[in-house]
Amino acid sequence: MKAWEDLVGTALLGTRRRPLDLSGQPPAVQEMANARSEPAEQLLAAAAVLTTYRRAGRRALTDVKPLPVAAADERPFIPALARERLARLLAASHPDLLQEWLGVLAGTRFRVPPEFLPLLAESARSKAALRGPLVAVAGSLGAWLGQRNPDWAFLAAPAEESGDVWQYGSLAQRRRWLAARLTDDADAAREALTTSWKSEPADVRADFLGVLAGHVRDADEDFLEAALTDRAAAVREKAADLLGRLPDTRHGHRMAERLRPLVRRRGRVLDVALPQTESGKDEGTVRLRTLVSAAPLSFWTEFGPPAEVVRMTVEGCPPGVLRDAWAAAALRQRDETWAHALIGADPGGRATPPLLGVLGPASQAATIGHLVGRLPTESFARLVHELPRPWTAELGTALLDWIARQDDHRLVSHAAVVIARAVPAGCLRHPLATTRLTMDAGPWRRALTETLNFRREMYEELA
Known part of the structure; x- marks a missing residue:
């Protein structure tokens, strides 16, 4: 209300610096204020009357329609x-x-x-x-x-069963629509995606490729090949990642052919030359990483089995670049053999946590048990934070078994917080949660047990 703002402005500056102007006030306020002679008194009277006016001086609203009632929900309330x-x-x-x-x-x-x-x-x-x-x-x-x-x-529940949501919905609604259609009517979903593809902003194109990631199939190769030439780097990277998940693609074969003249074996040495570029060594390193991560891992079988290849001496290129590219390829192609080999060669490496996500449940738990004996407690505790989720029951049990044997340590206590929140429901009756703690148990161990019990009770209450 401008009338109130005028009074506040005059009060802040003072009536000497800003004369009181009552012309913008309601008539009743002007009448009461003009009955005073001093500007300051007029200001105070106007403020008092206007305050009351604002609280109770409005006319009753007419033609007011009641709000619509929410649709009935027959579900019972939670216990x-x-x-x-x-x-x-x-x-x-x-x-x-x-x-x-x-x-x-x-x-x-x-x-x-x-x-x-x-x-x-x-x-x-x-x-x-x-x-x-x-x-x-x-x-x-x-x-x-x-x-x-x-x-x-x-x-607000959108009418996502309507085709209009793809054209007019928000990004979140369109993502949900695309994910649902890729499951229920994959052909219709892909037709909608390809029809609107060129008109979508770059960040939306990359986002939709992320939705497609869980449903990618051989028939998507042509679409993803075209996306490799997209003007946006994020889209090109996503497309290359999805192509890497498909077996026997033209893109993979092209990358392998470009890589072939760069690699040769000399005894226990793997000689990998950097691709020739006009920009120098750094650009060659980037191109090598691109070639290795995109080429089928079967390319390397002529140089030896994975467990042997990853342990060979590397010359001609930075060894870390080659190992990172192998890890990227193993993640894209979900290759358990290479994931095992890379973890075994560098158990404390930064690629170990995501590579563990490639392994099957039993193999994952067994590998974790093996890493417990190879890594220092501090390194293993850090690894826990980076393990991909959701965890399987086998992995959750293995980690609970590990932390049950640990002594007080700052990094162990941090790992305990992650484990308590991330283990699946099937692990919530682990002995660590059901065994009564002794009086000398550390605070982190008590917090771990309390969180596990809290989560178990949560599931039981809603069963």
Whole structure:
């Protein structure tokens, strides 16, 4: 209201520096203020009357239509114990545990009580990871709230069964539509993607390739080949990564042919020359990394088995560049044999955590058990932070077995926080969680046990 702002401005500057102007005030305020003679008194009277005027001086609204009622939701509310736990999660601000709780709830027949939805929506507004699981459990009342409050618009249930969402929806809605169609009607999803591809911004093209990553198939080769020439580097990198996941592609064969004249073996030495470039050695190193990471790993079989090749002396190029490129290729091609070989050659290397994600559940747990004996406690504790998730039950059990044997150490306590939050539900009855602690147990061990028990109870309450 400009009338109030005028009074505040005059009060801040003083009536001597800024004369009081009552012309913009409502008539009733002018009348009361003009009954005073001093400007300061006029200002105070006007402020007092205008305050009352603003509080109670409005005319009643007419032709007011009631808000539409949210659609009925027949699901029962969560049990009383689960309500108490949700209140604790919101008060303690544990977004990772809250996200897990919402995910568990999404698989049940229950719904969240209405009084919790505004707090959950506010949490999801600032923590995007909570939005997906909250939308799944909020139901019709959540959609109603999303339609009323622009800050909670992510709760509004879009008509994603309609084809219009691909053309007119938000990026999040289009991503969900594409992911769903790639599962239910892959041909229609790919047709929509290729039709709009050239008109999409670069960041959106890269984002959609990320959605395609979980559904890539041989028939996508031509589309991804075309994306290799995209003007955006992020799109080219994504396309190369997805092509690497396909067996026997033209792109892979081209990379192998360009790599072939650069590699030869001399006894226990692997001689790898850098590609010739006009820009010098640095550009040659980049090109070599591109060739090795994109070529099929079967290219290297003529030089020996993976476990032997990765341990050979490398000359002609930086050995670290070659190993990093092998790791990138193993990740793209999901090659367990090469992943084992690379982990065995450099167990403490930066590529070890993602390479562990390539291994099957039993092999992954066995490799972790092997690394426990090869790596110092500090190095293994750091590795825990970088392990790809979600973890399998076998991996979770192996890590709980490891930490149960550890003494107090700063890095071990940090790893305990990760393990307590990341082990799957099947590990929550591990002896570490069910055995009573002694009085001299360290704080980190108590916190680990408490978190495991908290999560187990969370699952039981919603069962």
